[in-house]
Amino acid sequence: MISHRRSLTRTRSLAAAVAVTAVLGVTACSSDDEGEDSATTTAAATTTTAAQTALPTVEELGATLGRITDTAVATADKLDTVDGGDQSAELIDALAGAAQSTGTVLAAVDPVTAGATAESALATVTTALPDQEPVVVENLEFVHRDGVWKISRAAVCDLVGRITPDQIPPVCTGDAAADPNAEDPAAAAAVDPAPEVAAAPVGDPAIRDALLNAGVDQATADKLAENPDATVAAAVNMGIPQATADQFRSNPQGAIDSLRAAGIDPVTAAPQLAAQL
Numbered sequence: 001m002i003s004h005r006r007s008l009t010r011t012r013s014l015a016a017a018v019a020v021t022a023v024l025g026v027t028a029c030s031s032d033d034e035g036e037d038s039a040t041t042t043a044a045a046t047t048t049t050a051a052q053t054a055l056p057t058v059e060e061l062g063a064t065l066g067r068i069t070d071t072a073v074a075t076a077d078k079l080d081t082v083d084g085g086d087q088s089a090e091l092i093d094a095l096a097g098a099a100q101s102t103g104t105v106l107a108a109v110d111p112v113t114a115g116a117t118a119e120s121a122l123a124t125v126t127t128a129l130p131d132q133e134p135v136v137v138e139n140l141e142f143v144h145r146d147g148v149w150k151i152s153r154a155a156v157c158d159l160v161g162r163i164t165p166d167q168i169p170p171v172c173t174g175d176a177a178a179d180p181n182a183e184d185p186a187a188a189a190a191v192d193p194a195p196e197v198a199a200a201p202v203g204d205p206a207i208r209d210a211l212l213n214a215g216v217d218q219a220t221a222d223k224l225a226e227n228p229d230a231t232v233a234a235a236v237n238m239g240i241p242q243a244t245a246d247q248f249r250s251n252p253q254g255a256i257d258s259l260r261a262a263g264i265d266p267v268t269a270a271p272q273l274a275a276q277l
Contacts, residue, residue, distance in 0.1 A: 053119050056149040061108035061123050061142060064151060068092055069099040069106055083143050083150045090169050091156045098163040103130045106159065116257035119144040127162060137162065139251045154253030157206045173205040174212050174221075204228050210252035214266040223274045224248075234276040238269070 067078045075092050079085030082092055099106065105128045112123045121142045126134035140155040157172035203225035211221035224231045228249050235245035240259070247255035256266050 053144045055112050055114065055121050056123075056142060056144075058108040058110055058112060058123070060149055061112070061125075061151075064142075064149065065106040065108060065125065068151070068156075069096050069104075071096050071100050080146070080148055081150055082156055083145055083152050085150070088153060088156070090171055091153060091160070094160050094167070094169040094172075095156050095163075098160050098167060102163055104128065104163050107134070109136075115141055115143075116254060116261040120254075120257060121149070122251065122254060125159070127159065135162070137250065139247055139254060141251050141254045141257075152253055154206055154210050154251065157209060158250065161206065168205055172209055174209050204249075204252070207231070207248055207252040210256050211266065211270060213253075214256045214270075216267055216270040220270045220274045223277060224270060227277065230277050231273060234273045237276060238272065240264075240269075 064081050067073055068081045070078075075089050075096075078092060079089065082088040085092075098104065107126050107128070109124050109126055112121055115121050121144075122139045123142055125137045125140050127137060128134040137158065140158065141152040142149050142155070143152055144150075153171075157168070160172065161168050203222065205225070207228060208221045208225035211224060212218065216224075231248055232245045235248065236242055244255055244258040244262075247258060259266050259269060
């Protein structure tokens with residue numbers, strides 16, 4: 001009887017030891033799995049963060065706006081302030097001239113938010129006339145090029161149009177600049193009658209310019225630019241997010257970039273929008 005009890009005791013002790021070992025093994029595996037999951041999550045987060053360009057500060061953007069509007073600085077020395085600066089001298093001069101002629105002071109203020117891509121940002125800018133309250137302009141696009149934050153061409157056109165709406169440069173409206181080598185119009189008129197001149201398109205020039213640059217045909221771009229409010233409403237009806245649709249008013253190029261980032265081709269979407277107007 002005593003031998004039987006000792007055998008039973010040893011059996012129970014062995015079973016308890018096996019159970020404890022199993023529990024410890026499961027706990028260790030769970031801890032290892034959690035550690036691996038945590039490491040994977042951290043690595044993914046690090047990769048995502050590395051792909052994003054740090055947003056500019058309002059001081060950086062303010063310095064850019066200050067250089068553009070400083071008429072004491074030669075145009076050639078501030079081509080790096082605008083995206084595609086080597087083709088933007090006319091825009092730079094237009095904004096500088098508009099600011100000087102009206103006494104307008106431009107300033108960047110918070111907030112600065114991420115744009116449609118990792119290398120774009122949307123900033124708030126104020127335009128202040130002497131003895132008047134500043135006007136707030138939201139969602140002006142800046143882009144990161146060659147290690148520098150530059151203001152987009154569409155944003156420059158937007159600012160010029162707000163400061164001097166009667167002096168918008170042709171590059172903002174899509175009109176071709178006059179060719180200095182063209183034949184003298186008076187001489188041509190003596191030979192052939194002058195062709196009938198079509199009326200200038202109406203509507204928002206910045207919207208038209210952004211659509212044309214995206215590859216949208218002239219007729220569709222004119223129709224969408226003619227009534228920005230109707231265009232925004234049609235975009236929302238098509239399922240385009242309200243924030244993206246609203247950009248057609250303040251930052252049409254930003255709206256185009258947002259559509260592309262969402263996998264929507266502006267060339268395809270624009271006729272569908274126009275059909276609803």
